[in-house]
Amino acid sequence: MLKVQNLTGGYDRSQILFDMNFEVGAGEVICLMGRNGMGKTTTVKTMMGLLPAWKGAVEFEGRKLNGLSAARVARGGFGLVPEGRQVFPNLTVDENLRVAAANRRGEENPWTTGKIYDLFPGLHERAGSWANLLSGGEQQMLAIGRALMTNPKLLILDEATEGLAPVIRDQIWACIGRLRGLGQSIIVIDKHIRRLLDVADRFYVVEKGRTVWEGTPERVRAEEDKVKAFLSV
Template structure:
């Protein structure tokens, strides 16, 4: 579905990505791991057309995304839950969801606000609340729901559970597991490796703008000390 090969990118004259390569198959959950500042969010921005790819290739469902605007990338079927959530603070929960509604790819069972409320019942209880009045966990659920309302082929969650209470993190992981069961392809960026082992099909470690390690959950368990070395300061 998604194939990233030797991707390089950065900001102005500052190169951040030097050699990023990874793949996501249909229906897979793939995790990008690494310490802060290693290039994970920059990778996401380059995938989404928010930063230009200087070199390398980004192929999605057999078509190159290189050079596409962020709007065109979204129309191709990539949905983003950005770091920091970035929900609309002056819109209600319902309005935040409705503003993103689209089914450009004609999915037979598209995401609707009713389905989002089934996935996150707590949001339905806050249906008329403005985004800036929600807790961090509620905002993250709303950000996921908003991305799903675009009916993406691939959902990208940047820092999926950053700064959330443990009980809320569990709800987010349960949501990801449920989406996986529905066949949703997902790229997730997070640091909670043990919990990710129950969710992800494959892992990639990003260090200093390069993909330096990859493996399945069994390999993560077998190389626990090595993985900890990549993720700790």
């Protein structure tokens, strides 16, 4: 579905990405891991057309995305849950969801607000509340729900559990597991290895703008000390 090959890029004259390589198959959940500042979010921005790719290629369903605008990339089937949530503060929960509604996969049974509320019952109780009045965990659930309302072919979760209470993290991971069961392709950027072992199909470690290690959950378990060494400060 998605192939990122020898991707380089950055901001103005500052190179951040030197050799990023990974792929996501249809229905797969993959995890990008790495310390802060290693290039994970820059990779997402470059994939999404928010930053130009200097070299290398991003291919989605056989189509090269290099040079396309962020709007065209998004319309092609990407759903992004950005770092920091970035919900629309002056819209209600329900309005945040409805404004994003688009059946990009052409499904007969697309995501609706009702399905989002089934996934996150707590949001249903806050449907009429302004988004800026929600807790951090509720805003994260809303950001995920808003991305799903586009019916994306590929869902990208950038630091989806960062700064959240453990009970909220559990809900987010349970959500990822449920989406995987529905066949949703997902990229997760996260550091909580053990919790992701049950929901991710493959793991990639990013260091200084390069993918330096990859493996299945079984390989992560076998080489856990090595993987943790990449992630430690």
